[in-house]
Amino acid sequence: MQIYYKIMPNFLRLIIGFAFLGAAVALMVFSFWGWGILLVFLSILIFVTFFYNEHMLLAQWYLRKDNMEKAAQALARIKNFEKELYKPQYGYYSLLIGLIESRKAPMKSEKHFKQALSFGLQMSHNIALAKLSLAGIAIGKRNKREAQxxxxxxxxxxxxxxxxxxxxxIKDQMGMMDKQQQVRYTR
Structure with a gap:
């Protein structure tokens, strides 16, 4: 029963997307091109939200606009990410939470970045972002080896x-850290 609850809204979304696509083709066949094109765009939107959670898309948009409060609100709408998201999205969910948390309390965001890497991220620049954030946190903890x-x-x-x-x-900050350590040793 629990699996049915998890999967049904997504399949319903997929069925609605195909219905819109079929209606778009029918409208285009009967020379209603404007309405047909509109339904094609709506079906594309529905298919995108099938593969990518709309709350995560909103959070990314708010992050780009540098509105952390609304991004956090959008992610807060996801109550239980293991039930509402597909497994490949777990890492991106943790990455988004880590990015939002890093603005409030940088040292507390470390667990979210490590969790994102353990769940797995598919795009290399997102992996680089998570590891770069972890390097910055390691510098904050004065752990040069881990930061490197x-x-x-x-x-x-x-x-x-x-x-x-x-x-x-980050490399410049590590260089500053080396200089500060040298000054301490010379005193």
């Missing part, structure tokens, strides 16, 4: 060089 490990892993994962500036900033 995460930084090299982030550099490997960032194949398209999307995070090159942030990686350079």
């Amino acid at each position: 490990m995460y930084l090299t892993e982030a550099k490997k994962a960032d194949k398209n060089k999307l995070l090159a500036d942030q990686i350079k900033q």
Whole structure:
């Protein structure tokens, strides 16, 4: 019974998407092109929300707009992520929570980034983002060895060089940490 409750809304969404697509084709056959194209776009929207949770999409949009409160509210609508999301989305859910939490309390967001990596992320730049965030947290804890490990892993994962500036900033912070340690030893 519990599995039926979990799967039914998604299958219902899929059935509605195919119904809209069929209606769009029928409207185009009868020369109602405007309405047909509108229904094609609506069916595409329904199919996108079948594969990607709409609350996570809203949270990503709010994160891009730098509105953390609304992003947190959008993610809070997901009550039990294991029931509402597909398994490949677990990592992205944890990554989004980690990004929101890192603005409030950076040291508390470490568990979410590690959880995102353990669940698995498919895109290499998201893996690099999680590891870069973990490197920043390790620097905050003054753990240079761990920060260096995460930084090299982030550099490997960032194949398209999307995070090159942030990686350079973390390296600079590590250099500042080395200088501070040298000053302590010379005193």
